[in-house]
Amino acid sequence: MKTVAQALAVVALGLAFSSSAIAFTGTYTAGDGINGTVHDLGTGHNGMDFQASPADSLDRICIFCHAPHNTYRLSPANGGPGAGVGSGPQAEDAFDYLPLWNHELTGNATSYTMYQNGLGAPTSGDKASQAMANGMTPGSTSLLCLSCHDGSVAINSYGNASQPIASRSSGGATIGAQYLIGQDNYLGNHHPIGFDYDAVQTVDVGIRAADTAELGGAGTVRTHLLGVGNTKMECGTCHSVHNKGNTGETLLWRSDVNSQLCLTCHDKGDDPGTAIP
Ligand code: HEC
Ligand code: HEC
Ligand code: HEC
Ligand code: HEC
Incomplete structure (x- = not known):
């Protein structure tokens, strides 16, 4: 028989979990679009609780990331107009791609520690990391993800003073622990990003060519490389941030069943999904 103290402890534990754990509890079909996914942040559903603050009477999906007017302006280094011209806040130079971006940007843009595999790692020969040898910098598109995923900015913090009050949110709910990527600006133990795939692939014999490796019906790797000339891995x-066109779970372009995703790019065995040249 439970004592009162035990019962209270159980209640207290339950409260502690319910106040911190905002976790998606629903399901969605790969490639079906953003509605009802983890990135459909505007309605309190599927365990999510990132509504706008104050509440958005329209329950919009896109507004968390994009707005139609007066979003962030590019800096002059990226072709933007500079101070005093146009409205909306100016982004830092690290942001060289801003598709009508409305979510508050991370202030960490230039301070991430990138992938590292240790001081004892091979530095020459086939096994040396070319990404490390060439250097990595998170591209603009990755920085947009990190604004939410590194936990430095609240999910429901978007809009600015140049927009209607109904299109701004100043919530303080940061991302749940199991979705944190790049906490404390540390990306050292995450798959490398922010490097030129082609430059790596020409030297690293274990990496398949971007123009022929098929991401399982979702196009070749090239289709999913970003930046000028589609060369950057991010x-x-x-x-697929919008859950559109992808064929894999967890918003992946390709399913990782039998490690197909990894085998797409890494020539470490046969790809069980499709025939790769
Ligand atoms: C959770 C954040 C997020 C939400 C919500 C979101 N987007 Fe995006 N969107 C992005 C990011 C990040 C990019 C740039 C990177 C990319 O395209 O992968 C982008 C790029 C775009 C682009 C330009 C590139 C392309 O894919 O055509 C369009 C158009 C776009 N989004 C439309 C929308 C619309 C419409 C909605 C709402 C139905 C929406 N997005 C919701 C994050 C989001
Ligand atoms: C506006 C904030 C925001 C932005 C921007 C954003 N995400 Fe997310 N993302 C979330 C939230 C919130 C969750 C779910 C967290 C939860 O359930 O508590 C999530 C979940 C995910 C998941 C888990 C999917 C699953 O099925 O488990 C992936 C993968 C993901 N995001 C990738 C990305 C990528 C890649 C980008 C950039 C292209 C991005 N996100 C940009 C807020 C964001
Ligand atoms: C090489 C491919 C690859 C890259 C690049 C990549 N991811 Fe993932 N990501 C995955 C896979 C595979 C999973 C599923 C992992 C699992 O379920 O254990 C995943 C899972 C996630 C999740 C769900 C939580 C988790 O840890 O499983 C989030 C959030 C996420 N990724 C965000 C990001 C962000 C943000 C970036 C860029 C900084 C990124 N991913 C880059 C392959 C990748
Ligand atoms: C879109 C292509 C792509 C996908 C998908 C992909 N990788 Fe990678 N991966 C790369 C590239 C390119 C590098 C950098 C290679 C280099 O530095 O020489 C890399 C680096 C790595 C490294 C670091 C190697 C080192 O030298 O330290 C490991 C380990 C790794 N990937 C494992 C995986 C696993 C496991 C998966 C599946 C979850 C995966 N990758 C999915 C392209 C990919």
Whole structure:
């Protein structure tokens, strides 16, 4: 028989979990679009609780990331107009791609520690990391993901003073622990991003060519490389932020069943999904 103290402890534990754990509890079909996914942040559903603050009477989906007017302006280094011209806040130079971006940007843009495999790692020969040898910098698209995923900015913090009050949110709910990527600006133990795939692939014999490796019906790897000339490997190389056009779970362009995703790029065995040249 439980004592009162035990029962209270159980209640207290329950409260502690319910106040911190905002975790998606629903399901969604790969490639079916953003509605009802983890990125459909505007309605309190599927365990999510990232509504706008104050509440958005329209329950919009896109507004968390994009707005139609007066979003962030590019800096002059990226072709933007500079101070005093136009409205909306100016982004830092690290942001060289801003598709009508409305979510509050991370202030960490230039301070991430990138992938590292240790001081004892091979530095020459086939096994040496070319990404490390060439250097990595998170591209603009990855920085947009990190604004939410590194936990430095609240999910429901978007809009600015140049927009209607109904299109701004100043909530303080940061991302749940199991979705944190790049906490404390540390990306050292995450799959490398922010490097030129082609430059790596020409030297690293274990990497398949971007123009022929098929991401399981979701196009070749090239289709999912980002930046000028589609050469940069970023978060979006593996994930489809809108859950659109992808064939894999967890917003992945290709399913990782039998490690197909990994075998797409890494020549470490046969790809069980499709025939790769
Ligand atoms: C959770 C954040 C997020 C939400 C919500 C979101 N987007 Fe995006 N969107 C992005 C990011 C990040 C990019 C740039 C990187 C990329 O395209 O992968 C982008 C790029 C785009 C682009 C330009 C590139 C392309 O894919 O055509 C369009 C258009 C777009 N989004 C439309 C929308 C619309 C419409 C909605 C709402 C139905 C929406 N997005 C919701 C994050 C989001
Ligand atoms: C506006 C904030 C925001 C932005 C921007 C954003 N995400 Fe998310 N993302 C979330 C939230 C919130 C969750 C779910 C967290 C939860 O359930 O508590 C999530 C979940 C995910 C998941 C888990 C999917 C699953 O099925 O488990 C992936 C993968 C993901 N995001 C990738 C990305 C990538 C890649 C980008 C950039 C292209 C991005 N996100 C940009 C807020 C964001
Ligand atoms: C090489 C491909 C690849 C890249 C690049 C990549 N991811 Fe993932 N990501 C995955 C896979 C595979 C999973 C599923 C892992 C699992 O379920 O254990 C995943 C899972 C996630 C999840 C769900 C939580 C978790 O840890 O499983 C989030 C959030 C996420 N990724 C965000 C990002 C962000 C943000 C970036 C860029 C900084 C990124 N991913 C880059 C392959 C990738
Ligand atoms: C879109 C292509 C792509 C996908 C998908 C992908 N990788 Fe990678 N991966 C790369 C590239 C390119 C590098 C950098 C290679 C280099 O530095 O020489 C890399 C680096 C790595 C490294 C670091 C190697 C080192 O030298 O330290 C490991 C380990 C790794 N990937 C494992 C995986 C696993 C496991 C998966 C599946 C979850 C995966 N990758 C999915 C392209 C990919």
